[in-house]
Amino acid sequence: MQVTATDASTSDKEAPPPPPPATIAFEGVHGRNPLADASFGAMCRRLPSVLGHTARMAWAVDRTGVVLLLACQLLTGAAAAVVLAFTAQAMTHLLGTGAVSERLHAAMPALVVVATAAGIGRISSALSSYADTRITPLLMTEADITLVAAVCRVEASAYGEDGFADQQEAAEVGVTRTRTMLQDAQRFMSALIRMVAASGVITTLHPLMLPLLLLAVLPAGVGAVLSARIDYETHYLNVGDRNVRSMMRWWATYSRYGDEVRANGMTGYLIYWYRALSDRVDQRTLTAAPRMLRIVLATSALGGLFLLGTWATLAWLATTGRVALPIAATAIVAVQTTLAALSQFVIHGAAMFHTSLYLADMRSFLDMASRRAPKRGDLEIPPRVEEICLDEVVYRYPGKDDPAVAGVSLTLRRGEILAIVGENGSGKSTLAKLITGILLSDKGRVLWDGIDLAHADPDAVWKRTALVPQNFACWPLRTRENITLGQPHTYDDGPVWDVVDAVGMREAIEKLPQQLDTLLAKELWGGAELSGGQWQRLVCGRALYRQTPLLILDEPTSQMDARGEHGIFLEIRRIAAQRMTIVVTHQLENTRLADRILVMDKGQVIEQGTYEDLVNGGGLFAELAALAKDR
Ligand SMILES: Nc1ncnc2c1ncn2[C@@H]1O[C@H](COP(=O)(O)OP(=O)(O)OP(=O)(O)O)[C@@H](O)[C@H]1O
Numbered sequence: 141m142q143v144t145a146t147d148a149s150t151s152d153k154e155a156p157p158p159p160p161p162a163t164i165a166f167e168g169v170h171g172r173n174p175l176a177d178a179s180f181g182a183m184c185r186r187l188p189s190v191l192g193h194t195a196r197m198a199w200a201v202d203r204t205g206v207v208l209l210l211a212c213q214l215l216t217g218a219a220a221a222v223v224l225a226f227t228a229q230a231m232t233h234l235l236g237t238g239a240v241s242e243r244l245h246a247a248m249p250a251l252v253v254v255a256t257a258a259g260i261g262r263i264s265s266a267l268s269s270y271a272d273t274r275i276t277p278l279l280m281t282e283a284d285i286t287l288v289a290a291v292c293r294v295e296a297s298a299y300g301e302d303g304f305a306d307q308q309e310a311a312e313v314g315v316t317r318t319r320t321m322l323q324d325a326q327r328f329m330s331a332l333i334r335m336v337a338a339s340g341v342i343t344t345l346h347p348l349m350l351p352l353l354l355l356a357v358l359p360a361g362v363g364a365v366l367s368a369r370i371d372y373e374t375h376y377l378n379v380g381d382r383n384v385r386s387m388m389r390w391w392a393t394y395s396r397y398g399d400e401v402r403a404n405g406m407t408g409y410l411i412y413w414y415r416a417l418s419d420r421v422d423q424r425t426l427t428a429a430p431r432m433l434r435i436v437l438a439t440s441a442l443g444g445l446f447l448l449g450t451w452a453t454l455a456w457l458a459t460t461g462r463v464a465l466p467i468a469a470t471a472i473v474a475v476q477t478t479l480a481a482l483s484q485f486v487i488h489g490a491a492m493f494h495t496s497l498y499l500a501d502m503r504s505f506l507d508m509a510s511r512r513a514p515k516r517g518d519l520e521i522p523p524r525v526e527e528i529c530l531d532e533v534v535y536r537y538p539g540k541d542d543p544a545v546a547g548v549s550l551t552l553r554r555g556e557i558l559a560i561v562g563e564n565g566s567g568k569s570t571l572a573k574l575i576t577g578i579l580l581s582d583k584g585r586v587l588w589d590g591i592d593l594a595h596a597d598p599d600a601v602w603k604r605t606a607l608v609p610q611n612f613a614c615w616p617l618r619t620r621e622n623i624t625l626g627q628p629h630t631y632d633d634g635p636v637w638d639v640v641d642a643v644g645m646r647e648a649i650e651k652l653p654q655q656l657d658t659l660l661a662k663e664l665w666g667g668a669e670l671s672g673g674q675w676q677r678l679v680c681g682r683a684l685y686r687q688t689p690l691l692i693l694d695e696p697t698s699q700m701d702a703r704g705e706h707g708i709f710l711e712i713r714r715i716a717a718q719r720m721t722i723v724v725t726h727q728l729e730n731t732r733l734a735d736r737i738l739v740m741d742k743g744q745v746i747e748q749g750t751y752e753d754l755v756n757g758g759g760l761f762a763e764l765a766a767l768a769k770d771r
Contacts, residue, residue: 158409161381161416191496193503194279195325197283198322200282201279202278206271208267209271209326212264212265213264214333215261215264216265216330216333217332217336217337220337220477221338222253223254224337224338224342224473224474226250226253226254226257227470227473228467228470229247229250230251232467232470233247234247235469265330272322276319276323279318279322280318283318286506287311287312287315290509290510291308294513295512296578297579297580300538302539306379306383307505308383308505309383310376310498310501311501311502311506313375313498314498314501314503314505315502317495318499320495324488324495325492327484327491328484328485328489328492331482331485332485335478335481335484338474338478339478342471342474342475348453349453349471349475352449352450353475353478353482354482355449356447356449357443357482357485358443359446360439360443360487361489363439364486364490364491365490365494367432367436367490374425374427377424378425381417381421385414385417388410388417389414392406396614451475454471516580516593516596516597517595519592519596519600520600521601521603523604525589525604525689525690526589527552528551528552528575528586528589529552529586529587530575530584530585530586531584531585532547532548532549532583533548533549533571534581534582535570535574535581536582537570544743545570545571546742546743548584548743548745550745552575552720552722554689554718554720555716555717555718555719555720556716556720556721556736557713557733557736558720558721558723558734558738559722559725559731560572560722560737561739561740561761562741562760563760563764567740567743568694569609569610572692572694572722572724575722576601576602576605576692577593577605580594581594588604603688605686605692606684606686606688606690606691606692608679608682608692608693608694609694610698614670616659616661616667618657618659619652619656619657619660619678620636623636623678623685624636624682625682626682626686635685639684640681642684643678643680643684643711644703644707648670648674653668673699673700675699676697676699676700676704680696684711689718690719690722691712691719691720691722692722692724693721693722694724695725695726697725697727698726705727709730709733713733728755728761728765734750734751736749736750737751737754737761739760741760746759
């Protein structure tokens with residue numbers, strides 16, 4: 141095949157404009173706007189359950205804080221009621237007949253009660269803010285950890301399902317909104333209590349006043365709910381784009397990929413891409429803004445009209461003598477208090493409705509994650525496993541037409557080294573994931589000493605496996621944890637240094653500023669960085685440290701120098717007798733150490749045997765081995 145090269149330095153002039161970011165038209169099972177089938181009524185009915193969930197979470201993280209918060213809310217409300225009731229009493233005396241000093245004297249006890257209640261109200265309101273400050277961070281951490289744990293626990297196959305990532309993104313917004321939820325709920329409750337207290341007083345002044353005040357604030361509430369729906373609709377439309385944008389942001393700015401970005405001239409396009417996607421997100425938000433403005437203007441005008449009506453009614457009641465002057469004066473204070481409480485009640489009720497939309501996303505993701513958590517069975521796997529059998533195993537990734545593994549049967553015995561080879565995409569890594577139970581087969585069975593992995597406790601299985609994956613993680617942890625991660629704690633570093641020696645890393649680690657205590661993340665202060673091959677050696681060390689009955693190495697030496705690779709394979713052979721070892725590799729020379737080699741093609745095993753059998757067998761293995769030598 142002849143490749144026509146493009147000269148990057150001269151091709152700028154005739155280059156077509158860069159393509160905009162792909163549009164994500166998401167139509168999977170989860171790709172439904174929850175608002176489309178959630179009416180205002182339905183959302184209001186869901187509100188108590190969302191509130192209840194927040195309350196339960198708050199109760200679990202800080203009982204004292206919750207009790208303090210509730211007690212202070214009640215106290216604030218009671219204080220407001222006392223202030224109003226005694227203001228009415230004081231007014232009656234102050235605006236009554238007689239000398240000013242006598243009227244003042246008569247009003248004094250009521251005024252003292254008003255001042256004391258107002259003071260208590262302020263103190264309890266400050267204490268409830270304190271309780272809120274105590275609970276909120278704990279609540280957010282709890283929600284965040286619940287989400288992280290749920291994602292870590294789902295079946296690995298769930299990651300590939302339609303909408304999983306977008307639902308996760310929506311749920312993460314829910315986590316940040318947990319903070320607002322507590323504040324909204326607290327303000328809503330406090331407004332409710334103050335409103336009940338104030339409306340009791342105002343109704344005693346005149347029965348017409350309360351309905352009039354309600355009318356005055358209702359338009360603002362309706363406006364807030366309608367705006368909340370529009371805001372959420374926009375948020376929902378943006379979920380997919382925001383998800384991709386945050387992934388790209390991480391990839392573009394992560395120091396590990398910085399060389400590739402720079403030396404391949406990607407910066408310009410990446411920034412263009414990022415801006416184009418951000419513009420698309422902003423555009424949706426801007427389109428919604430005039431609709432929101434119209435709603436706010438209309439509902440404010442209506443609310444203003446109703447408020448004018450309330451004041452006019454009060455003036456009419458006072459001038460026509462339907463209420464006495466002292467009562468009218470109290471009514472002015474009561475109207476102000478009730479109005480403030482009512483608007484807070486309506487505004488925070490709408491805000492809670494708004495937040496609950498996001499929290500409902502978090503809940504539905506958590507529900508989905510718990511449905512997708514492994515439910516396999518509780519069979520234990522013994523510490524010593526003699527045999528793993530695969531019986532006509534088939535696996536197809538979600539959304540794919542062809543199975544990645546299409547009917548593989550094999551038996552692997554303790555002490556055996558099995559190599560799996562084949563061209564890209566032939567199903568080697570998928571087969572490894574099926575053998576370890578990371579994926580469960582759609583058809584057929586994987587048996588560990590007769591125990592079907594579909595009925596075994598997955599943690600019990602993974603206690604017996606060690607895997608060097610093709611794409612491994614370079615954890616920003618200390619060197620020691622990078623080796624012992626996933627292991628029970630040990631009291632001395634002896635076993636850690638043993639594997640460090642086994643993978644030939646002693647010299648490199650001894651040169652690190654704090655040896656095993658060095659943080660392996662250059663981007664963090666005090667951290668150090670390893671080379672690609674050194675990282676891969678460390679990852680092999682991590683798997684060797686586990687000393688499990690099954691060891692799987694998927695392309696374990698792809699970044700290593702010849703000495704490193706030689707050392708790793710020597711070590712694999714040295715420890716092979718106590719376990720089953722599987723090596724997935726494209727370096728066919730490395731398969732010489734295997735007792736048996738499987739050659740995979742299109743998800744099936746098409747050849748198997750020793751290196752000598754296969755290299756002389758005239759099949760795919762022989763062809764690939766010849767290609768490897770043809771330079
Ligand atoms: N997470 C996934 N979701 C969907 N399809 C996948 C996923 N992982 C792999 N596949 C598909 O399954 C098939 C087998 O992939 P697999 O990774 O097992 O191949 P492989 O033999 O290990 O390839 P390579 O040599 O490139 O590592 C391929 O067609 C691939 O596109």
